Amino acid sequence: MNKTIQFNPLKYPVYVMAKAIGPACNLRCSYCYYLDKKSLSPNNSSNRMSEETLELFIEQYINAQPGEEVLFTWHGGEPLLMGIEYYQRAIRLQKVYGRNRRIENVLQTNGTLLTEEWCKFFKENNFLIGLSIDGPEHCHNRYRRTIGNDGSFQKAMNGIKLLQKHQVEFNVLSVVNDYNAQYPLEVYRFFKLIGAKYIQFSPVVERLNAESGLLTAPDNTEGKLTSWSVGALEYGQFLSAIFDEWVRNDVGQIYVTTFDATLAGYVGVAPCTCIFSETCGHASALEANGDLYSCDHFVFPEFKQGNIHQKTITEMMLSPAQFKFGNDKRDKLSSACKQCQFLKACHGECPKNRILKLSDGSAHNYLCSGLKHYFNHVHPYMQFMANELKHKRPPANVIHWARAKDI
Numbered sequence: 001m002n003k004t005i006q007f008n009p010l011k012y013p014v015y016v017m018a019k020a021i022g023p024a025c026n027l028r029c030s031y032c033y034y035l036d037k038k039s040l041s042p043n044n045s046s047n048r049m050s051e052e053t054l055e056l057f058i059e060q061y062i063n064a065q066p067g068e069e070v071l072f073t074w075h076g077g078e079p080l081l082m083g084i085e086y087y088q089r090a091i092r093l094q095k096v097y098g099r100n101r102r103i104e105n106v107l108q109t110n111g112t113l114l115t116e117e118w119c120k121f122f123k124e125n126n127f128l129i130g131l132s133i134d135g136p137e138h139c140h141n142r143y144r145r146t147i148g149n150d151g152s153f154q155k156a157m158n159g160i161k162l163l164q165k166h167q168v169e170f171n172v173l174s175v176v177n178d179y180n181a182q183y184p185l186e187v188y189r190f191f192k193l194i195g196a197k198y199i200q201f202s203p204v205v206e207r208l209n210a211e212s213g214l215l216t217a218p219d220n221t222e223g224k225l226t227s228w229s230v231g232a233l234e235y236g237q238f239l240s241a242i243f244d245e246w247v248r249n250d251v252g253q254i255y256v257t258t259f260d261a262t263l264a265g266y267v268g269v270a271p272c273t274c275i276f277s278e279t280c281g282h283a284s285a286l287e288a289n290g291d292l293y294s295c296d297h298f299v300f301p302e303f304k305q306g307n308i309h310q311k312t313i314t315e316m317m318l319s320p321a322q323f324k325f326g327n328d329k330r331d332k333l334s335s336a337c338k339q340c341q342f343l344k345a346c347h348g349e350c351p352k353n354r355i356l357k358l359s360d361g362s363a364h365n366y367l368c369s370g371l372k373h374y375f376n377h378v379h380p381y382m383q384f385m386a387n388e389l390k391h392k393r394p395p396a397n398v399i400h401w402a403r404a405k406d407i
């Protein structure tokens, strides 16, 4: 085992999503890209990160940060399946290895296993919770099903009520699939109704290999698009419809990651999400056995950077292979993206969605027609907000401007 301490000599932080439970989950969401990762570690039947691996991860991860702040992200599978004691141990280890650094924890959950006890623990330890919910009941239950094939909406809502009762901060993470994409305003208004202030939309674009029954790696040309993947144009129309409501009512009150990140592109600052940044590769995924992959959406053997029992996180995250992974987002832009008027805001979106082949051989983003529809739609409003920011005025002034335009 290599326990060498290696500090991060660079300025930017690195992020690792820890999957202490591996792909194990109490739900069976049809579109889930993680459930079939069981095939990666067939010998690790328990799929739980051992105490030894947890300690090594915490020590290495803290050492991999260049500054005082350290953000732990607990992911899965379903991270609550690990039990509270596991996270209590993690907090103790963070204190031991943190040496007075400012440590924060984010946990991404389906919410169905939340209890009073969990919420008390999260409140006491200042966790930020990412809650997965796809909209009102008919939207959520379409694909987010239990092992027994029941809808999980009521249980997820029960989780939200508990979080609210204990005043635990939470964000909403909603996938956009072929079904809920048809109900943009219903979905958005529902999130406002449940008190969500930060909303992130994640489009489903997945292909299945007919022979293996497994999801296809993004760089693989095989595989058939799943029926639950969102249509490209439908995705753009979904975002545009929500934008229209947001820009007239909610700017400065409700934060939608896609809109914030788009504005960042217009202002020329780094966006809050990797998908709209020029390069990526700062956020990797750690499997229960210590294997580290380039990105949560690239957990395929060819993107494994090593194992924390043999190499440090710093070494793997600052390796030429990981830099190449991140720079490929820019260096392998399709010919169409290079000429696009929205390149500075879009940057070809996420490489995992670049599954179309152009005639010159370059890989192009499947969502492009929808992204163009969205960028065209929001362009005048983004220009207005960027100008307000330039003159040190609040971008929320766009609300009056947009309403006046309607008259």
Ligand SMILES: C[S@@+](CC[C@H](N)C(=O)[O-])C[C@H]1O[C@@H](n2cnc3c(N)ncnc32)[C@H](O)[C@@H]1O
Pocket: 025, 031, 032, 033, 034, 075, 076, 077, 078, 079, 108, 109, 110, 130, 131, 132, 173, 174, 175, 202, 203, 204, 205, 206
């Ligand atoms: C893999 S889950 C793990 C954490 C937890 N079980 C949950 O559902 O929040 C992380 C997030 O990915 C989303 N997700 C799952 N499959 C997806 C896919 N094919 N495309 C985009 N997002 C997906 C989930 O809805 C969830 O918000």
Ligand code: SF4
Pocket: 025, 026, 027, 028, 029, 032, 033, 034, 035, 076, 077, 078, 110, 132
């Ligand atoms: S709850 Fe999360 S990990 Fe479980 S199947 Fe659904 S998306 Fe996947």
Ligand code: SF4
Pocket: 274, 275, 276, 280, 281, 282, 283, 295, 296, 297, 329, 349, 350, 351, 352
């Ligand atoms: S591949 Fe996509 S999700 Fe992964 S880091 Fe890059 S932009 Fe982000």
Ligand code: SF4
Pocket: 336, 337, 338, 340, 341, 342, 343, 346, 347, 348, 349, 365, 367, 368, 369, 371, 372, 375
């Ligand atoms: S809108 Fe389409 S062409 Fe333009 S940068 Fe994005 S993916 Fe590329």
